[in-house]
Amino acid sequence: MTKIIDLSMEVSPDMMVFPRVARPIMAMLESWEEFAENIGAAQYGAKWLTAHYVVVVGDHVGTHVDTMKHMRKGAPGPEGLPLEYCFCDGVVLDFSDKPVGYGITVDDLKAALKKINYTLKPLDIVLIKTGASRYNKEERYLTEHCGMTGPATEWLIEQGIKVTGIDAPTYDRPVRSMFETKEFWPAHCVMIDKEYYHLENMANFDALPKPFGFKVSVLPIKWKGTTAAPVRAVAIVDD
Numbered sequence: 386m387t388k389i390i391d392l393s394m395e396v397s398p399d400m401m402v403f404p405r406v407a408r409p410i411m412a413m414l415e416s417w418e419e420f421a422e423n424i425g426a427a428q429y430g431a432k433w434l435t436a437h438y439v440v441v442v443g444d445h446v447g448t449h450v451d452t453m454k455h456m457r458k459g460a461p462g463p464e465g466l467p468l469e470y471c472f473c474d475g476v477v478l479d480f481s482d483k484p485v486g487y488g489i490t491v492d493d494l495k496a497a498l499k500k501i502n503y504t505l506k507p508l509d510i511v512l513i514k515t516g517a518s519r520y521n522k523e524e525r526y527l528t529e530h531c532g533m534t535g536p537a538t539e540w541l542i543e544q545g546i547k548v549t550g551i552d553a554p555t556y557d558r559p560v561r562s563m564f565e566t567k568e569f570w571p572a573h574c575v576m577i578d579k580e581y582y583h584l585e586n587m588a589n590f591d592a593l594p595k596p597f598g599f600k601v602s603v604l605p606i607k608w609k610g611t612t613a614a615p616v617r618a619v620a621i622v623d624d
Contacts, residue, residue: 390593392512392550392601392618393448394521394586401526402446403554403585409442444613448586450548450605451556455612456576463605463614466582470547473508475601475620476501477590480531481516486562487531489513491540501596507545510601518552518588532558535571542581548603550584550618587618594622 394400402408414437421427421434445451453460478497480489498505505511517530530553538556541549549556557563557572575581584603593599600621605614 386624388622388624390589390620390622392587392589392620393616394518394588396442396447396615400447401521401524401554402443404527404560406443406445409440409446411438411440413437414439442615444608444611444615445585447615448584448588448618449613449615450582450584450603451573451576451613452582452611453576453580454610456573462609462611464607464609466605467547468604470508470582471604472600472602473510473548474506474597475510475512475599476503476505476597477512477514477593479514479596481514483515483531485529485531486558486565488534488558489531489537490534491537494537494540503597505541505544505546508547509545510603511541511546511549512587512590512593512601513549513551513553513556514590515551515553517554518586518590521552521586521588527554528559528561530554530559532556532562533572535575538572538575538581539579542575542579547580548582548584550587550601550603552587552590554586556583556585584616584618593620599623 398411417433417436421432452462454462515530517526520526533556557570563569603616603618605616608614
């Protein structure tokens, strides 16, 4: 039996968003009755039809994929992300025991892989588990997590990895931690010269029944020219 596990963050006007990112706006444009009236069907007895919402959402709200344009001027946005990168075997590496502000190293990645007896292969989708999504409706979600370093990100790329994801608001360490060491978004900056894509605000890694042996789908909305796009990320597990 196939089981589909949702790895996506719920999107709502009161959700947690990264600093300087606007929360989404969701407003009903027409109610069921208003649409029937305004389109002219009510006069023929059809007084209850379809309702509509207007949703204004930034490209870095909720579970989303950062494309190379996020860091590289002139690079394509979500429309240029190869779809063959977005549906692949998944592997989750658990760093939820690391302290707040910790930067995940190459040795940490190797140790995590050894612990689960797994060898990366090209195009695996690597999920970085910080544990922060367990409280992603609380303010501390924005500050209490570990994150990736530049060298660790480069090492994954060297193994043939194109897409990674993290269950935290940023792929790097928290903003406060980066300011403490004056190292700003080093994992993001790898994208300036190397092709790779990462997802942020993923969720529910605790629901994965095993660290590998499942598929991950992270297909983005085909927005043109933005720096990121929303993703409904799921894991597909065959029992």
